[in-house]
Amino acid sequence: MTGLRGLGGSVFIVAAGADRSEEFLNSPALAPRRNWFGLILTGLAVGLASGLFGVGGGIIIVPILVYLFHFDQRLASGTSLLAIVAPSIVGVVSYSLSGNVSVILALLLAVGSVLGAPIGAWLLARLAKRTLQWAFIVFLVVVIVSLFLVIPSRDTAVDVDFWHGLALVAIGLFAGISSGLLGIGGGVIVVPAMVLLLGTSDLIAKGSSLLMIIATGLSGTIANTRRRNVDLRASLAIGLGAAVVTPFGVWLAGALSPQAANITFAGFLVLVMIRMAVDAWPRRKSK
Template identity: 25%
Template sequence: MLIFYFGIIVFSILAGIIGALVGIGGGIVIIPILILIFHINIKIAIGASIISVIATSSSAASVYLKDKIINIRVGMLLEIATTIGAITGAEIMGILNTTVLLYIFAFVLLISILPLLKNRDQEVDENVKNDNIANYLKLSSSYYDKKQNKTLHYNVTNIPGGFVIMYIAGLISGLLGIGSGVFKVLALDDVMKLPMKVSTTTSNMMIGVTAAASAFIYLINGYIDPYIAIPVMIGVFVGSYYGTKLIGNTSNVYLKKIFILVILVIAIEMILRAMNIL
C-alpha cells in the first residue's frame, strides 16, 4: 500500500513538471498515468485530476494577477460560456462508458499536442479592431511587456466566435477533468486576437472556475475518491511549481520535444487500451 501510494505521488509530481514544461497542463498528463500504470478507473482519475487542475491554475492565476497581465473583463465574460460547457460535459461524462471516454481522451490528447508544435509569435497585432461587444464592455486593455520594456495596448475582436469555442473548451474540461487550456488559448489568441501572453494567463484564471463547476457534480456523483485525489493534487501542484521555474531555461527546448513525444506515446497507449489490445 505504501509503495502504491508513494508511486502515485512521484508520478503526479512528474506529470506536473511535464505539464508545466510542455504547456499542456498537469491534469491531462496524470489521467493516462493513473489509468495505465495504477489501473485506476478513468472516472476516478478524472475526478482526481480536476482537483489538481483547480489547485495549479488558481495558484498560477494569483501570480499573473499580481503582474496585471490577465484581462479580467474578458475572462469573466467568457466564464459564462465555459461554466455552462463544464456542466454539460460533467453530465455527459456520467453517462458515457469507460471505452468511449478512453477514445475521446486519446483524441483530445492528440489534438492538444498540435498547437504546441507551431511557434507562436509574441507580437501584438496592431491591425485588430474592437468589435461592438468589445467596445461596449471596454474589453481592450494593455499590459507591461518585460522583454520589450514597454506597455503594449491591444484590442479584442470576434467575441461571439470566442464564446462558442469557450463553450466547447468548458465541455471538454467537464467531460475529461482537464483544464483544457489549449482550447481556451485557441479562443483567446486565434479567434479573439488577444496577445499570446494575455491569452495564456487569462486562460489560467478561467480554468479554476470552469473546473469548479464540474468538480461539484463529480463530487456528488461519487467520482472524487479523496484517497486518490489528495496525493494527486499535492503531487501535481508541487510538480507544476517546479516545472514553471524550469521554463525560463532555453536549453529546455530539447526537453520539451522529448516530452511531446512522451505524450504522443501515452495517447497511442490509451487508444490501444480502449481497443482492449493493451
C-alpha cells in the same frame, strides 16, 4: 439503523441490509491502495506542466491513475479535477505577479466552458468515442504545425470588444465540449487557441487559462463528490506536490523566448497526441 465502516482508508456510512452494503462496496469511490510516492511524483510532473504550459494537468493525472495505479476511470477523473485546483491557484498567483492574468479573458472562457461541458457529456452517449479521439488527434496536429508558424508577441494587449468576447466564449465552449466528450480540454485547447487565433501573449494565455481551470475544477468536484468519484487523499497528495513545483514552471515559461515556449508546448502536445492515439487504437480481444 446505520453504522460506520472503515474501508481502504475511507469511512462510509452504511445502512443495515445486504443490498445497501453491496451498493457501497461496488461504489466507484473505493480506490485501490494508494502509492503515496508515485502520487507525489505525479504531482511534481503536473506542477511543472501546469506552470510551464498553463494546463490543469488532467491529461497527465488520469492515465497514470488508471494505468499505473489501477483507479476506476470515473474515480480517476474526479480525483484529477480536485487535484488540479491547488497548482492552478498557485499558477494564477505566480502569473499575476508579473501582470500576466486577465480576469476578463478567464471569465469569458469559463462561460463558454460551463455551457460546453454538459453538451459534450450529452454527445458522449450518442457519438463514437474512438472517432472523436482521432478527430481530436487531427486537431492537435494542426495546432502543433501552427505553433511553429505563429510566434506570439508578449507586448501585444488584447482589446476585448464584442467580437473578441464572442471568440473567447466560443473557445471556452469548444474546450468544455471536448472536456465532456474526451475528458480533455482546459489549457490544451485554450492556450494555443488564444495565441493562434487572437494573438494573445503566450504568458497571458497561460495565466488566464489557469484562472479558468480553477472554476472548472471546483464546479466539477462538487458534482463528483456527490457521486463519490473523488479520492480526497490522493487528490491532496498530487495537488500539494504539484503546487510546490508550479512556481518554477511559471518562471521557466517567462525565461523561455516565445519561439522556444511554442516549441516546448508543441512537444507537450505531441505527448498528449500519443496518449490519445494509444487510447483510440483498436485492441484485439483476448481469446
